[in-house]
Amino acid sequence: MTTPELPTQYTPADVETRSYERWVSEGLFRADPGSSREPYTIVLPPPNVTGVLHIGHALDHSIQDALTRRARMRGHEALWLPGMDHAGIATQNVVERELAKQGLSRHDLGREAFVEKVWEWKDESGGRILGQMRKLGDGVDWSRERFTMDEGLSRAVQTIFKRLFDDGLIYRAERIINWCPRCLTALSDIEVEHSEDEGELVSIRYGSGDSEIVVATTRAETMLGDTAVAVHPDDERYAHLIGTMVELPLTGRSIPVVADEHVDPAFGTGAVKVTPAHDPNDFEIGRRHSLPSITIMDERGVITAHGPFQGLDRFEARPAVVAALRAEGRIVTEKRPYLHSVGHCSRCKTVVEPRLSLQWFVNVTPLAKAAGDAVRDGRTRIHPPELAKRYFDWVDDMHDWCISRQLWWGHRIPVWYGPAGEVVCVGPDEQPPAGYVQDADVLDTWFSSALWPFSTLGWPERTAELSKFYPTSVLVTGYDILFFWVARMMMFGLYAMDGQPPFRVVALHGMVRDQHGKKMSKSFGNVVDPLDWVERFGADATRFTLLRGANPGSDVAISEEWAAGSRNFCNKIWNATRFALMNGAAVGSLEDADLTAADRWILSRLQSVVAATDAAFDEFEFAKVSDLLYHFAWDEVCDWYLELAKIQLSQGLDHTRLVLGHVFDALLRLLHPLVPFATEELWRAVTGGESVVVAPWPVVDERYADPSAEAEILALQELVTEVRRFRSDQGLKPGQKVAARLSLSGTAIAAHEVAIRSLLKLEQPAESFASTASLVVAGVTVEIDTAGTIDVAAERKRLEKDLAVAQKEAAQVAAKLGNEQFMSKAPDAVVVKVRARAEQAAEDIVRLEAQLKALPAG
């Protein structure tokens, strides 16, 4: 094996691009549907094609890459399928903003030219994202990259639309929908974000004299479209008015008073103004009472009702209407500020206006039922389970899904209308009848995203990919799109794939936040650009930082200090491996090696770390995986084994090279899913293998479990640490050699005298050795000659403090052992432990008293 010259400091940039291009060109990430290996599939949640990857994507991708890489190493045919989403409304907005800079609107270009423009934008922006993914090291199968508006995926969209339409699960209806007056499109319920906003609640007197009735509203301008006042049927205050007409101020119209169960008599005055065209509840009341709907606003929220308010924006009209009412003495009370929940467009934050319009809907009832059942019966497991409840709450009470959008960018609705308004839904292979006109609208972008797990594998064709890789193994995504995306993939996947859910496990992660747990936002200036970190700390360190905080379902707080810490870890691994190589580490059989306790200890520890790593990986506990490997590598391998190995090598124990080779081979493989680049470079150097990407995952080997070696090294560590403490307290310089006598015979670490003396810089004493301090640890007495320089007062203080602790411990433990109830009820293992503590405390007391006594006077 050749020992390449590795630089003394890890410089990520040197190795990252080199490795990545090689991985791709050698096809290591390619998945073969014809393989006989068990499949492992993850579809990448497709990022928005117009965006750039943010640190949240980096987390999402790091997790998926770690899972896929480990699965591949474990012998699975691993597919991580990449792609991007056309993100209808978001993308259209971005391109429109660009046009606006040139003073143009999409209407200036016309539909065709505008869509052309968006495609151009998509090519440019999408390319940027692909570059970012390469920089992060995403091990995706590039040969299978997809885009939600690809020909194949468009075909899938039309196919499922047609199927749902034929099954009666897609319908067109005039309903109150959420309308964004800025984006000029309908929105689904979940595209509306609610916030507590300040408003004004005004009470308005309708009618007069005996027919007077007071209603309250926060949207005064809508009174122009009122067509009734509703009261509860049992409300005696208004019983005499039910069925009568009252005068509607400002309009010269009279409207009926109707009785409706929906009204809460205890709220406000118990009377509600009814505006069927501009409020979803009122629409329902209107329907129950056959009330007319009067639309008073256009699609931009401008008042169209004839009169003095015509042409005013809704927010100008509101105070104007109130002022006019006040002038007529119609205002009874005004409450301001009045906090109430207001819906905003999740894209542009404009206040949403409920609007009566003709739209396409999915009847979700049967689909949502199936989506709930699949999780309930365990076909799909949601992880962490706490979040499953959220899923059920939503799926069990889902409203029909408004899928039409008045946009130009997206999948055009595959429905044509005849001259007399006849409707025909056309599948992908059909021709619309002559003279029919296609619906102008496009589908909600989440409609095509919902097909992602199977449309990307070739559905509706029965492809080899589909039968090999569907259902996918795990879906990794943030809990924020549980409803938007996960639930809808479940619905459509179960529907299209004959009851087979799209994934076996949904592994939800949290949001990335700053070091104080604050949300990242541009205005706050705490946004981390993953590429910036990749440049400064390396992709490995960036990924490791994110994974170290990634507990299932919980948010990840990160900071630059942590990224630096992760980079330091990579550097540590780099240098440790470099050291092993410099000392001839090699992979070979350990069968005939005469292993020392230190060797057996590290091998024993290694096999239990493999087991613990597997357990944590299986539960998506990435923070735990990272923590385990971090501490094993740093605290055990580097801090202890390498130091002991140095001594063994100087003693000529050549098999140490094989142990080093074995440990680093395994450690680098374990770390590879988290830290792909550094491990690739190092693993190749250690083993001479082609690529760690396709190296087998370490397996637990019980034969290496060695409790007695572990106990032995633990005792060694205790002794060394205690003597180091003494040296430090006494101000002995680390390099300064000190004479000492060791009484090792009969102790567990009798064989380690050379190591102990070497680690602690203890020399053999001269003939006339007079000890000035003695320490007793792990059954060993260390008598140290410090040539009279010992600080007696400091050591006495220290010993007295330790003695006090030991005495307190002894008292506590004695109390426990004297407690009958404890003795009779505590499990044996606990009693044994407590007894051991009692013995230890007693020993400590004797030892410390002796040490105190042995101190020279001073």
Add this chain to the structure above:
RNA sequence: GGGCGGUUAGCUCAGCGGUAGAGCACUCGCCUUACAAGCGAGGGGUCACUGGUUCGAACCCAGUACCGCCCACCA
């Protein structure tokens, strides 16, 4: 209004019934021939509060107080 989660060292978090942990930050000493992005030794916590269960509670139960998130047709 309904639901869920949190409150442990200065900061971010792990631990979830048997002697309080990690990373970073802090103090002291070290360029010890893999690594100063490092090495060694330390300091620091009535585990939010109040009750209860238990031989034993950071951990289980009840309540309180803050904090966060999700859902909701609060006129």
